[in-house]
Amino acid sequence: MSWLDWTVLALSQLLIVVYGVWKSRQDRDMQSYLRGRNMSWFTVGLSIMATQASAITFLSAPGLAYTDGMQFIQFYFGLPIAMVILSAFAVPLYYRLNVYTAYEFLETRFDLRTRTLAAFLFLTQRGLAAGFTIFAPSLILSSLLGWNIYYTNLVIGAIVIVYTVSGGTNAVARTQKTQMAIILAGMGLAGYYVFTSLPSGVGMRETLTLAGKLGKLNAIDLDFDLSSRYNIWSGLIGGTFLMLSYFGTDQSQVQRYLGGQSIAQSRMGLLFNGLLKIPMQFAILFVGALVFVFYLFQAPPVFFNRVLLEETRQSSVSSEIERVEVDFASAVAVRRAAAFELLELGEEDAAGLAKLQAAQATVDGLREEAKAVIQKGNPKADTNDTNYIFLNYVFDFYQPA
């Protein structure tokens, strides 16, 4: 990494922590420390969004669009409905009871045992989830910097603990607001770079045509199919209940909106989340669709988890994976030619479209074949490489010198 990369990395980490702690320096009583109660709706809203969207979201969502298209967006259709229900019923209830945590309500309503059980379940679940949340950025940093992953986990964990303990709820919320702004700006820049690195002659219309004809812009599925994971009905019905449970009873979220200056600010923070979540998720998934079009013209690896792919190349099934890789390279070249041909002939050309879709099916088939070989070489291997697609793109084309 150049000195500029190091400076940006060090300064951003330092400034985020110092800013959060400095803004919360006047919180000297338990009320302010635990609950905040001085945040505007904007801080509450961004903090809620940042709490839900960890680094994993920003890594995996573009990968989901790459593999399955944009149908994942339907998962969030229940969110605005849940925000309305929580604003109308849960927020006034928490305010009236003057509670610090969602579980304090359970003690008031039932007894201490119920509260203790819920708090225990939350802490256990959140503790395990925090491991993954810290692991995702550690994976990126350790890959970029060549650091040992265990030490990177410890450094990131230590930074988080320092500003959380020293600054309390306010520091967490204000730090998250800054992080959210940086992450969104980063995603915007990534989308811009993917788009500008497409071949000349491939503009937005061509990009949308190619992604759409290959099934990557299928945002809405109206079929009521119980075996389909993402459709409008699962999003509206299942999504509403899921979001109600997450935003209404998970302390990591309840703490965010109880930190509002007033009940109105808390409610507005929730509604702000309901207003922006779907457009934000659309933008993230659209970056994934752009990456898909990018890899129509640049050869992608047959499997995006390069470490696992390399391990397979060194294993007893090396000849098999090499054969699949050779076939995959040919299939990708055919697909590239078919994509250019369709753009020349026009999107309405049925023969050109059929050729491109057949080439895509061959590529998809070879990817599945590669996964089967990887699994054969290492039965314990995780052959889901969705989380590595966007990371692979960033590493391939913007790896620092």
Place this chain on the structure above:
Amino acid sequence: MSTASPNKQPQEPIDEESLVGMPKFIKSWRQAYGLLLAWLVVLVLLLFWFSEVWS
């Protein structure tokens, strides 16, 4: 036995209908909720149109 914090400050009166900070054209919380749900409908229709046009 209660585990409620002894440091907890007394509860201030809560104005549940307060709209302080809301845009002026919103006159009640019910209207705000209605607008958010209308926004959801608009988004779903836009996404449906987007899927139909480009697929």
